[in-house]
Amino acid sequence: MVISFDEMKGNDGSLRPAYGELFRWLSDVRPDVLDYRRREAEVLFRRIGITFAVYGEADAQERLIPFDVLPRILDTAEWDILRAGLEQRVKTINHYIRDIYTRREILKAGVVPEDLVFQNRVFRPEMNGQKVPHDVYVHIAGIDIVRVDAESFYVLEDNARTPSGVSYMLENREIMLRLFPELFARHRVAPVENYPDELLATLKSVAPATASADPTVVLLTPGVYNSAYYEHSFLADKLGVELVEGRDLFVKDDLVFMRTTQGPKRVDVIYRRIDDDFLDPLAFRPDSVLGVPGLMSVYQAGNVTLANAVGTGVADDKAVYSYMPAIVKFYLGEEPILKNVPTWRCRESEHLAYVLDHLAELVVKEVHGSGGYGMLIGPAADKATITAFRVKLKSNPKNFIAQPTLALSTCPTCVEEGVAPRHVDLRPFVLTGRDRIRIVPGGLTRVALKKGSLVVNSSQGGGTKDTWVLDR
């Protein structure tokens, strides 16, 4: 059993300064008060949930992601490192995607193997040689970060397509402000509520050159049956932009228009929460009814900005991930600030041999997998599962990578038996515009509510926490 780093008590049980006030407050507060607030939070969330997160047409299933009332706290110094690391990472990702679709210097230099790019099904040949407005490809990135000790933050995953979860970051803070004004009074917590403002500024900054001075931004959703629809409508509302579906848009004379009660209106920037495959039935999947026929041709003519750009998936799959430290050095000439989790690429024979020898202690993931599907968690698997996985792995090693089982840091969390440490990760949201990179301090902290569990995914019993970055 690996001992995890606790963000409140460190490795040795001594109180870490950022958690000083919270610890004192927790020692003073009566257990029933905490319990009462916890239930109050649930009522508030249920209200918002009833308002927003009711899924499905056939049954009134309410899928509320559990919320933990104890904040996860980062101090200024920690956040400074994270912010610098995130900026570096996202800058690199943008350089990389532009390079892949234009000069391909990194491939010529042999830093990243060619087949990893060209045989990747998310590689988009349509983007070859394609200019995108202001050279920004990934306007909104969600970088998943884990921590293993006081100093080390690791990037677990880059999300460069349509990362979600930011609505929870914003809602969590609103609920906390209502429930714990006295806790906020004892801390100086950097605000996150300006995220929609920063997002809008980012989106407007990357409008195409042919757009008017005040560009029209819309948010493109797959529709009400999408599981993230709540977030789409929430963001459109906060941004003050129209929430459109594919059928609200049409293409004419190499421009995109939306159908309004006052006739067609030109659209300049589309914040799309819909995958490449479904964007345009004429360019990609012909059976897509979610997209806009002809959208790609407008995009290629440079008359609309898509955020994120088409084809950004080449930068965020798990095989490319393993090259990220080298990619950072290649474009920026800097050492990576955020570490990568050591990764064995099963496509390489020595790596594969090592992985096959150590299956019982490793986590093996599919290169394109997500949401915790199709992976092997060695230490938690029985012999039969490992044997079966071994066959799968040998038959198509290219499709897999392996990583050590990380001892994710823990944070104090309200659970049935009281306050106890639970494993957490962090997803900060990084915005890249024409002018600069914007990051609101913090992000979405996900917490594995089950004791000992390392899986923070909401589909598997994970919850969320408010994330506090303390100001100086």
Add this chain to the structure above:
Amino acid sequence: MLSRTADNLYWLARYVERAEYLARILEVTQRLTTLPLAYVGASNEWESAVATAGCAHAFAAVYPEANEEAVTDFLCFSSANPSSIRNCFEIARTNARAVRTALTVEMWDAINGTWLELRRFGNGATSREEFMRFLRWVQESSLRFDGSAYRTMLRNDAYWFSRLGVFMERADNTARILDVKYHMLLPAHERVGGPLDYFQWSAILRSVSALTAYHWVYRESVKPWLIADLLILRDEMPRSLASCYENLVVYLDHLARAYGRQGPAQRQARAVRARLENSRMEEIFQQGLHEFISRFIDDNNRLGVAISEQYLM
């Protein structure tokens, strides 16, 4: 505003209004059928309810006979009837969800709460008492939604489209009652007199919640031509055709001003209102009440098409 958003708001309001209307029709029918035959005659009130709801054809395709069980099921809970109360609320809620950003929290709570509670009634009421509670609840839900819209929405195009939906639906419903029951209101009928007609007449008034209003307006016992007058020409009566068109003209004008353009919808609404304003009950009866109503229904449909083409597509 997106055309789809306007369309959703318009139909959201129409479906909520329609659910309330259906509930009122059923309440009145229930009441009529409990009276001894001597008071109401031998007509099949359930059949008339289906006709007034405007779904006689759809009903006949599913049920051989119009009786209490079949009609209440069809008008309230049936999924085979696209305009059953259940489907009205389902569609309204789906529309609301699609345009949530255009609704106030209060409106969303009202329609979503209604939808959640609808599930509690399952596939029907277990008793007449429960059924009456259900009908009351439907009307209250509509009141709550309409009140939320009235009290919390910004007065902009979103509000105007939602109002257009309410008044289009209302005009349609009132016209449909008149279309089905017009023979009760013909002057010739007056000579028959007697209790039979009183109960039929008061039922018509109840189905547009105007029985009390009638007495305040006319201070007379219930007379058929006055009922026709109240439902067609009186603009102080909120469900009269005249009042509906007064409102339709107002909200279409708001839109025209905000968008800087008058169109076919505005012209059509004004033309219909002018005809209502310039009509007198005697003339209507002379030229034929039924013809007048039929023409109104056609005109009203034409306005629906005009609104749709001008704004919602």
